[in-house]
Amino acid sequence: MTTLRKETVQRSLSGSLDMLKLFSADFMETSQAIKDQLDLLERKEQAWRELQLRIQRNTVAAADAITLDVGGVVFKTSKQTLLRVEGTYFHAMLGAGCWQPDGPANSYFLDLDPTHFDRVMTYLRTSELSFDGLSAWECRQLRSTLDYLNILTPRDLAMSKPTPPLIQWNPHACSSSLVLLHDQRTVQKAAGAGRSVSNAVVGTTPVDVFSLRLDEFPATGNVLGKIFVGLAPSKGFGVYSYNPDRCGYYVELRHGSVFGQDGTAGKPYATGFKTGDVVTVRRCHRQIHFEKNDQELGVAFELGHDEGQQDLLLFPVVSMYYHGATLTLVPSPPKCTNAAGQL
Template sequence: MQGTSTNVGTTLGQVEASELETKLAAWNILERRVEDNLALVPDIVTLNVGGTTFQTAKGTLLRVDGSYFHALLGSGLWAPTQEGAYFLDLDPVVFRHVLLFLHTGDVSMVGLTFVERTVFKSMMKSLNLDGLKGWQWHPTDDFTLSTDSRTIARSATSTRNVFDVGAVAELPPCGSCRIRVDNVDGPFRIGLGTITDQDDRSRPRRNQCYLYESDGRFFNKNHHVQSSALPNLKTGDVVTIRRAPLRIGFAVNDDLPFHVELVDPSEELVLVVGMYRIGTKLTSVD
């Protein structure tokens, strides 16, 4: 019986090994076919995106392995039109930012409206481009950054008043973010603000911001105090900030949000933070 069991086990092992070799051989054939198809694509690729023509290097489109472009161009089934352009039924204004990501590896949504940012997020997902990672604070001399620039704290060497607004980060394309209060040492402010061309990129003007102060007060644009049901913030709290087309919502620990109407629904907003003392620390938890 033992000999029979050994023979059966050996036979099964041989069958599995044979099946694996067959699958690997088929995979190698497929890979060679993909490489052959990609080699046939011109070095300069013309795209017709929603009626707008774009030209870019083949290597740019193929920068991300496993992307929509890699799959279609590698399949040999995506044929150009009679004019020699590959057609994409996408918004050309938003697609420019997709190309910028493929060129630089960085996601930029500067100049996009709230609706266009939502379209951008969907477009990146449909093209299977992995660029929308968690948001990060911009570097500044007044704050120290850690945890891949997702944690921010007042710098011990900072000498200027950065309680009003001291650091910024681009609002994620989904229009919402979650910030955890890791430690509290004195008052601080978080919210959304507008940066004009005349402003310091690391310090937008206070009267151009919607600010939630840690003592529960809320400051509208022009620094007007607006009554709210927001609580005092303490260590461990998580603040959710969500921008909608006409208003902004602030919620603590998934409680009911406090909403404020936007003064200008078309304006571009960035995340802002200000801290009075060194010990306060905040972290993005998206």
């Protein structure tokens, strides 16, 4: 019996020793794998630091005046302007050391359409990007150029940040002649005659800023036709009422005039909007102003002391009068400007 016990204990100890050796081998293998990963990471970090230093040296060594040959059209600017926005094509062009100004007059050649490249240069200089006067196709071409150059617009930057709660249209505060689509973010005029010539919809939540894209915006139609976009309090607002002169603050998109409950009626403010444009409505510093394709149009309304209180809730609204369109809520740029239109 004693011998049997000894053999049992011996087998148990032997098995435990084998398991310990196996665990030890696994541990050593895992440790080596971790060490290899850390070594690889360290080499990558070193390579990245060396690349950053090389880019810094190359950009410092680059000429202060840069000539660009854009599709055969010459643009001259400063190195400082081209490097003003981080992470663009121009940082790689001047810093990587892979491109040399080997074109006429020591120019860098860019195989791009030069037609609206001046707008790109203006954006790099001033941070103001204008789509004014461009057709929908030209807007797409300009955005394609910006994408090629890896230049982010204010709207791109806004969309890259954490998404705020989505604004939606309220189906319970909507004319029966309007149709809500795409998770209640798109509003369009229903086909056929409605019960009223004035049809409106209100957002589900009060806001200080919202933006709308004009998906379909007919340039022709009833001469009395108007599309109003703005902010309004819920009290006194009617989905079948003509609200612009009695409840809220609006820009009329066909003609660019403004209307408000302060007595403003048809005051000239901006040029009209068209299909593809984005209109932003913003309340800031007791003022209401509008933007067209992220371009500040100036202060439209000065709110009085009582109206400017924080507890006055204003809702996004669209009102269609003798006219129809399709408009979709889109993310708004985050900036808030003062009366001078400055950040």
